[in-house]
Amino acid sequence: MLQKPDSLATLDNAGIHRAGRWLVRGVNLAIEPGEIVTLIGPNGSGKSTTAKMALGILKPDEGVVQRRADLKVSYVPQKLAVDWTLPLTVRRFMRLTGHVSVHAAESAMASTGVSHLADAEVRTLSGGEFQRVMLARAVARKPDLLVLDEPVQGVDFSGEIALYDLIKRIRDEMHCGILLISHDLHVVMAATDRVICLNGHVCCSGTPTVVASSAEYKALFGARAASTLAVYEHHHDHTHLPDGRVQHGDGSITEHCHPEDGHHHHPGSEGKSDA
Numbered sequence: 001m002l003q004k005p006d007s008l009a010t011l012d013n014a015g016i017h018r019a020g021r022w023l024v025r026g027v028n029l030a031i032e033p034g035e036i037v038t039l040i041g042p043n044g045s046g047k048s049t050t051a052k053m054a055l056g057i058l059k060p061d062e063g064v065v066q067r068r069a070d071l072k073v074s075y076v077p078q079k080l081a082v083d084w085t086l087p088l089t090v091r092r093f094m095r096l097t098g099h100v101s102v103h104a105a106e107s108a109m110a111s112t113g114v115s116h117l118a119d120a121e122v123r124t125l126s127g128g129e130f131q132r133v134m135l136a137r138a139v140a141r142k143p144d145l146l147v148l149d150e151p152v153q154g155v156d157f158s159g160e161i162a163l164y165d166l167i168k169r170i171r172d173e174m175h176c177g178i179l180l181i182s183h184d185l186h187v188v189m190a191a192t193d194r195v196i197c198l199n200g201h202v203c204c205s206g207t208p209t210v211v212a213s214s215a216e217y218k219a220l221f222g223a224r225a226a227s228t229l230a231v232y233e234h235h236h237d238h239t240h241l242p243d244g245r246v247q248h249g250d251g252s253i254t255e256h257c258h259p260e261d262g263h264h265h266h267p268g269s270e271g272k273s274d275a
């Protein structure tokens with residue numbers, strides 16, 4: 001894959017090998033300015049590892065990762081190594097690391113709707129408030145590429161919708177690229193331009209299909225939720241067995257599922273096999 005002049009980050013057949021095995025392999029993806037790319041896949045499928053390659057935290061053991069020169073990234077990791085027993089206000093937390101001016105911190109808090117929490121202790125925030133503050137911190141750096149590792153963790157369904165709304169607004173206003181890691185295999189935000197499903201490799205990728213045709217869904221969550229969330233339809237032609245082996249559409253079983261094994265094809269129009 002050739003790096004387009006304005007691509008923020010491009011992974012070309014990228015893989016990470018650790019402790020005698022490939023954590024991920026054969027990953028192709030590109031993130032353009034103003035684009036939201038969502039990585040989905042089960043636990044341990046290599047989502048964080050892939051994001052870390054895009055961020056430049058991990059160097060690929062195979063393949064090529066290119067990032068635009070002078071790329072400014074903000075990364076909201078899945079876990080933070082902070083001692084939450086210490087008193088820390090949101091306002092201080094905003095500027096704890098990184099070079100963020102008072103003005104940038106205040107305007108990021110305003111745009112993410114957490115100004116009223118500025119003097120609150122971080123440890124007392126609800127799950128949804130905490131994730132918003134994490135977004136505010138990331139936005140304050142004015143990144144070209146924003147990488148969000150499970151930004152809706154610890155948040156209930158309606159909070160999830162509100163956060164997805166906010167992430168979309170951040171993209172629209174800042175025109176940054178967003179690489180979003182989602183723990184949810186079935187529901188992704190409709191504003192996602194591309195979904196990439198990982199399972200140690202790229203299982204499939206494509207645009208999400210708007211959910212919400214179902215009357216039950218609309219009745220439960222309202223038309224607004226229905227227009228925000230979408231289901232990405234999977235067209236897997238193989239199944240990952242519990243012991244790690246792979247059963248293919250023709251019933252055969254192999255040890256791995258790699259691009260070169262020739263088993264991948266996706267007949268549906270939505271799922272496109274990259275692997």
Ligand SMILES: Nc1ncnc2c1ncn2[C@@H]1O[C@H](COP(=O)(O)OP(=O)(O)OP(=O)(O)O)[C@@H](O)[C@H]1O
Nearest residue numbers: 018019023041042043044045046047048049050183
């Ligand atoms: N440095 C390492 N050495 C060995 N194995 C590792 C290392 N880092 C990650 N792994 C393993 O690689 C696999 C992929 O991890 P990764 O964190 O990328 O998955 P993930 O899809 O983000 O998972 P989750 O949804 O659980 O957060 C896991 O099985 C993990 O245990």
